[in-house]
Amino acid sequence: MPDMEPLSGAEPEDSTSRLTLHRPRREDVPELFAILSDPLVWTHLPSGRHREIERTAQAVERWDAEWERDGISTWVVRERGVAQAIGYGGLSSLDGVAWNLGYRFAVRAQGRGFATELARHAVARAHAEGPALPVIAYLLEHNVASAAVARRVGLELVDRGPDAGNPDPEAVRLVFASRALSPEELTAARR
Template sequence: MPDTTARLIYRRPKPADLPSVFSIFGDPQTNLFNPAGPMTDVAQAGALLDRWLQHWEVHGYGWWAISSAQAPEHIFGFAGIAAHDYLGKQVINLGYRFAVEAWGHGYATEAAQNALNHAFDHLGLPEVFGLVRPDHTASIRVLEKIGMCRFGELDDVPGKAPSLVFRIHRDAR
C-alpha cells in the first residue's frame, strides 16, 4: 500500500516503472550535475531499477516511485534512502531525482523530509548522509532546508572538485 501526503504518493518501485526510470535518469536536464551524465540506454535504467528492487528485498526500504495525488499513475520522480558506499565507507544516503516538469514545486524538499522521517521514526537509523556536487545550488538548498549540515567533502569524481557531504543525526531534528 503506498504512503501518501496531501500532494504526493510514495510507493515501492516495480518493474513496470522502467520507462519512467529511463525517462528521468536519461534526461540531460535532470543530469546537469551528474558527472556520469544521463543514461543512454534502457539497459542502464533496468540495472538501476534492479538494484533498487534488490535493496528493497534485502533491507525493506529504499527509493520510492513518486507521483502526484491527482495523477497517481504518472511517476514524475524517485527519492528515498539507501545503503551507499562513500569510497569504502557504508552509509545511509538520501537521494532524489525528479522530471523537469516537477521542478519548482517543492517536491524534492517534501520527499527528502519524508525520507528522513522514515529513516529516523520508522527505521530507527542513527544518521543519514547526502552527497551533492558543489555547484548544484538547488540540491544544496534542499538538504539545508531539511536540516542537514555540511559534514565534509568526498573526492569521488577524478579530475573534478570534490562532492560535498551533508549529514543529519536523528537526535539533531
C-alpha cells in the same frame, strides 16, 4: 504536458501531502528511463545520464533488492491522482552504517518543492527504520538547489572534498548529515 490519467493498480506504499510513493516495478522502467535519459535532468552530473534503458532496469532491480534487504529504498514518485511518474527518490543503506538520501525529478517537476517534501518524508522514515544510523546526502558543490534541500530537512554540511569516481577531476563533493559522522560513516559517504 503530464499525463493526467488517474493512477490505477497498486496502492502507494507511502505518501505525503502532494505525492504518492510507490515501490518501483518493472512496469515503471520506461517512465523512469524517460526521466533518467533527459540531459536536462543531469545538468550537475552529465556522466550520470542513462543512455540505455537496460541501465534503468538495473537500477529498478537494485532498488527492489534494497527493499527486500532493508525494508526501505527508493520510491517512484507521482503527484497525487496523476498516473505519470515525476521522479524517484528515497533511501539506500551505505554499508549498513548510514542512510543515503537521494532523489531525481523530471524537469517539469523541478522548482515546485517536491524534492523537499520527499526528502523530509524520507528522513522521517530513516529515523523510524534505523534510528541509530545517520542520514547523509552527498552532492556536487555546484548543485546549489540540492544543498538547499539538504539544509531545509535538517542536514548540515560535515565534509567537503574530491568527488570519488567523477570523470571531472575538479568536481567537489559535499556531504550533509543529520549528525556528526564517525570515521567509518564518513568513509562510506565518500565512496
